[in-house]
Amino acid sequence: MAKLKIKKIEIAAAVSESDKIIRLLQRRGFVELSEPEELENTEKNDTSYMLDELEKKSRVCVSALDILKRHTKKSGGMLSSLSGRKAVSDDEFDKLSSQENEIYAKAVEVTNGQNSISEAKISIIRLKTRIDALKPWLELDIPMNFKGTQKTSALIGSIPKKVSEEDILSELASNAPDIECIEVKTVSRRDDQTCAAVFCLKSEKAEVERVLRGVGFSEISEPAGSTAKEETEKLENEISSLEKGIDESLKRIGELSEWYDKIEFLIDKYSIEKDKYEALGSVVHSEKLLLISGFVPEYKSEKLKKDIEEKFCAAVIISEPNEDTDVPVMLKNNGFASPVETITEMYSMPGKNDVDPTPIMAFFYYFFFGMMLSDAGYGLIIALVTGFIILKFKPEQKLKNTLKMYCFCGISTVFWGAMYGSWFGDMPNIIGSNFFNTDKFASTAIWIDPLKELMNLLVYCFIFGLVHLFTGVGIKAFNLWKHGRRFEAFCESVPTAVAIFGFCPIFFGLFTEVPDWLRAVGTPALIIGVILVILTAGRGSKSIVGKLGGGLYGLYNLVSGYLGDVLSYARLLALGLSTGVIAQVVNMLCTLPSSNVLKIIMLIxxxxxxxxxxxxxxxxxxxxxxxxxxxxxxxxxxxxxGGRAMRPLRINTKNYKFKEEI
Amino acid sequence: MTVTSGLAFVLAGAALSAALPGFGSARGTGMVGEAAAGVITEDGSKFGKVLIMQVLPGTQGLYGFLTAILLLSNAGVLGGGFNDNPISFEKGLAYFCACLPIIIVGYFSAIAQAKAAVGGVGIVAKNPDHSGKGIIFAAMVETYAVLALLISLLAIIQVSGINL
Structure with missing residues (x-):
């Protein structure tokens, strides 16, 4: 239990088998590789090329998956995400792995399909703009690039305002009166643009152009070689063929969606490979010999040694790590304590001299959580919901642990709710007195009604706090004792405990009645405790004055430190009270109407x-x-x-996991 | 209805208990909310973590509300008991004083806690693995609101037992 003993592992093997050995370690998932010292005549593998390649491929697969998800609206919803990764056996894994190239080809096809769809969509937009630009010219029945006949010139273009044929003609007449022959035809007219075709003699073209430019006429750029109508038809055909292409691509992507799961698999496979190559990059080898070093939990080490030495041409040395090596920490606890491992981890992993606090903390964690939430109805909801999810969906270990933690907390909350008599606040009483005319449920508290015995409960909170605090002190003393520092173990715990115990009757007397016998024991205990503290707290100093000073300082620290610590447990009461009272307020609001029907509706x-x-x-x-x-x-x-969590080389996947543990 | 000067003090105490810590919490959650929104623009998946940060300075409002409710029910305003036992000037004033800790500490600790929580949002943004520590930093501030709440509640309950 608790903190696992970690051993150092060194493996020497033939280079030719390096891939297989690393893969085995990865599959086992409990060996952390460490950077070995570079020995003479050794080198490291450069795996960056492989890593880049895998990265590229895996990116293709991820985007293919994304595309398939968008097109097929694959739905599983929130609930299915609870059930975690799919389990595959080793055989299935190998079988799927052998399809790697085929699956990758499909992923590429999906992304290519999507690319051609996006390109086609852009082309369609471009074509549509061109069709829009042609709209004003639909009436013109000559090709758009018509330049004229042998003798005549044609000018096709637009003027950026609304003008009529007469306007243009009169403009021409007044500015170039010599022009003999002119024909103006407006094709379309809008407020901001007039499209027109102007015909004139070739010899007079320059003159006509000059006048037209004066009114803002400009010839159309890049005209089509056919009439606007024909050109529009052509463009529309192009659009429809592009659209057909999109449909085909979509259909193809739809067909490919059956590969969804396999592409998911491939992404996992690539991430496994990536980890493997990273590991391969970190081990050293000489021409023929591979050297791996790392850390392994002791209880797994012997079997691993045996397996590797049997399967490969390799030698494995398991040894005690040096005093000054940075040994990683791995925790292992039973089902009751492991859910709160994350709480320990969030603070910090246990250091070299620490024990794993998780098992003891677990009990207090659930206990205090229940006291603060303290409503049996709420606890029941939490315990049932989390329990249901665990049983129904069988979630991944990590999520399962979180849910289990809340489940235990919920159970503890039910316990405390029953103790305090709080079931959705005072719901039993509300229902009883409003609908059944009974006040049998006025007080459902098994142990103590917080609102009625506030002071007593406060004292109990302080007592629970003291138990919590002194459990901590006890662990420290035990630890010191175990390391042979028995005198220190005594000094760290007993004087404080005796002094605090002696102080308790006086302190609690401020809040509530204290039995006489306790007062009688308390005073002498306090005196003995204080003397002990003064005598022992300054033991680090050499001089008598220093010892005395240290002792008094220790006493001051004891008073201020423990007072603050103990008072802090008042939150057990305050938070518990706040849940109960607010729940009661909710109930009260619901029963404000006088009619029973309305009350029921409000309650719901x-x-x-x-x-x-x-x-x-x-x-x-x-x-x-x-x-x-x-x-x-x-x-x-x-x-x-301050410990460092172990980061073993392991199978790190998103969608699939191995069925068998080996 | 028997309106006395004592009743006015009770109502003032209840009103301020609900109002000031509530105002503090509203400002506090607002401050954290702004910072949290900034994180979400970058990475929407951190919503759960920053949401916890945001609700942290929200408890003071709850404590104030709790005090107000407890005061009103102890003084008989909720339930109408004060018709039979009018609240004297002295008792009303005592009730009012009992509310002062949560009124004052509730308001200022919410703001202070919000500042710590804004820092916590920064942790979520840059180093989400350690966001739990940010929660603890903010929770340290709340201790004093809890203590003030406790004193206010104890005082209210004691005052209701005194004959004034």
Missing amino acids: VVGTVGHIANLGINLIGAYVHTNRLQYVEFFSKFYEG
Whole structure:
């Protein structure tokens, strides 16, 4: 349990088998490779080319998957994402792997299809603009690039305002009165543009052009070689053939969607390969010999050694890591404690001299969480929902652990809710007194009603806090004891414990009644404790004065530190109260109407919304403050942290996982 | 309805308890919300993490609300008990004083906590693996709101037991 013992592993093998060995280690997934020292005559593999290649291929597959998802509207929804990766056996994996090239070809086809679709779409837009530009010319029944006959010239173009044929003619007449022969035909007229064809004698073309330019006439650029109508038809044909192409591509992509799962597989395969090549890049080899070094959890090491030595021509050395090596940390806990491993990890992994705090913290975590959420109805909802998801969808380990944590927290919340008599606030009483005319449910508390016995409960919170704190102190003392520093173990724990124990009756007396016998024991304990603290806290100093000063300083720290720590547990009461009271307010709002029917409707509508909101807010509050109690109050008593989490070479995939554990 | 000067003090206490911490929380969640929105423009998948940051300074409003409700029900305003037992000037004033811790600390701690949470949003943006630590930084501030709440609640309950 707890922190796994980590051994150093060194493997020497034939270079020819390096790929297979790395693959085996990756498949096992519990060996962390470390950078070996470069020995003489050794070198590293340069795998960057392979990595680039894989990166490129995997990017193609990812975008192919994206395209397929968009076109086929593959739906699984939120719920299916709960069930995690699909499991494949090793045989299936090999079978799918052998199809790699084929699958990759399909992925390329998908992306190419999508590319041609986007290109076609752009072309269509371009063609449509051209058709729009041709619209004003549809009436013109000569080719757009018509330049004239042997003797005549044709000028086809537009004027950027609305003018009539007469306007143009009169403009010509007044500015170039010598022109003999002119014919103007407007094709279309809009407010901002007039399209016109002007015919004149070739000899007079320059003159006509000059006048026309004066009114803003410009010839159309890049005219088509046929009439506007024919050109439009041609363009429309082009569009429809492009559209047909798009349809075909879409159909093809639709057909390819059956490869979706396999492309998903390929992405995973590439990511496995990438990790493998990265690992290969980090090991050193000489001409014939491969050297791998790393860390392995002890309980797996012997079997691994045996397997490698049997399967390959290799030698494996398992040894105790040096004192000064940076050994990674791996945690392993039972089903009750492992869900809160993430809470430990979030703070810091256990350092070299730490024990894994997770198993002990787990109990307190669930306990305090329940106290802060403290409503049996809410707890029931959490426990049932998370339990249902775990059983129904069988989620991945990580998600499962989170859900399990909330499930345990929910169960604890039910316990505390029942203790406090809070079921969706005072719902039993509300229903009983409003609809059944009974006040049998006025007080459902098994142990204590927080609102009635606020002070007593506050004292209980402090007591729970003290138990929590001294568990931490106890762990530290135990740790010191185990390392042979018995005197220190005694000094760290006993004086403080005796002094605090002696102080408790006085402190609690401020809030509530304290039994006389406890007061009687308390005072002498306090005196002994204080003396012990003064005697031991300054043990680090050499001089008598230093020892005394240290002792007094220790006493001051004890008072201020523990007072703050213990008071901090008042949040157990405050947050618990806030859930219950707000739930009661929701209930009260629901029963404001006088008619029973309205009350029922309010209870269903307002009650549901109100309780869900209350649950949500208090869930976050309980989570945050439980974490804080662990991190700040508990961990500070014994935990150093600073360890490095183990990052084993493993199968790191998104969509598939191996069925068998080996 | 028996309106006394004591009742006015009770209502003032309840009103300020609900209003000031609520205002602080509204400002606080607003500040964090702005920062959170900035993160979302870059990476929408961090929504869950920044949302937690945003609700952190929201609890003070809740504490103020809780105090107000508890005060109103203890003083008999909710449920109408004060018709039979009019609240004296002294008792009303005592109730009002009992609310002061949460009124003052609720408002300022919400703002202070929001600043810590904005920093936490920065952690989410740059190093999401450590966002839990950002939550703890902000939660440290809340301790004092919790303590103030506790004192206010204890005082209200004690005052309701005194005959004034």
